[in-house]
Amino acid sequence: MSHHHRPAASPLHFSVREIARRPGAQSIVSTVVPAPAVLGTDMIGVPEGADMTLELSFESVSEGIWVHGTVAAEAIGECGRCLDIVRLPINAALQGLFAYPDREFPGDDESEDVFEFDGDVVELEEVVRDAVVTVLPFTPLCRPDCPGLCDQCGARLADYPDHVHDDVDPRWSALSTLVTDESLTEQKEN
Numbered sequence: 001m002s003h004h005h006r007p008a009a010s011p012l013h014f015s016v017r018e019i020a021r022r023p024g025a026q027s028i029v030s031t032v033v034p035a036p037a038v039l040g041t042d043m044i045g046v047p048e049g050a051d052m053t054l055e056l057s058f059e060s061v062s063e064g065i066w067v068h069g070t071v072a073a074e075a076i077g078e079c080g081r082c083l084d085i086v087r088l089p090i091n092a093a094l095q096g097l098f099a100y101p102d103r104e105f106p107g108d109d110e111s112e113d114v115f116e117f118d119g120d121v122v123e124l125e126e127v128v129r130d131a132v133v134t135v136l137p138f139t140p141l142c143r144p145d146c147p148g149l150c151d152q153c154g155a156r157l158a159d160y161p162d163h164v165h166d167d168v169d170p171r172w173s174a175l176s177t178l179v180t181d182e183s184l185t186e187q188k189e190n
Ligand SMILES: [Zn+2]
Pocket: 079, 080, 081, 082, 083, 084, 141, 142, 143, 146, 147, 148
């Protein structure tokens, strides 16, 4: 362990000082860090502060530092059909090129995976966020065949698979009578 460096400001900031400007040099990092805020979508995501396992390889190339590896965590969300909690283990591949501002061939800037950096600290928030969001389901489900909620009483149909409504709820019949009476009254007034 080296104690020469100050700890990075964020758990997702990695100093690459020792391999920068040394093409061919490599550094392997395996670590567990707290998840940053807003890691997911409105429907599902990794809660802020939850454990996130990173397996990372930092490779020094002529343009900068090429980072690739995986991020593993548990995403938590809500079933899109029955609103039950959904817990989904995820394991996403990530990659990005952190390029020196003065590199000789700055041609790849249009790629989403290229980030300019100062040659010292790689900031992985965006790379991790992109990787996680990519593997999250658009509509999370508690199980693939979740039957959802009863459209009459809101019961979770997975818990009450056989329940039926024989007749219209008495409260609804009362309401429909009321509506009819009102429209009759309106007609008379007109
Ligand atoms: Zn469900």
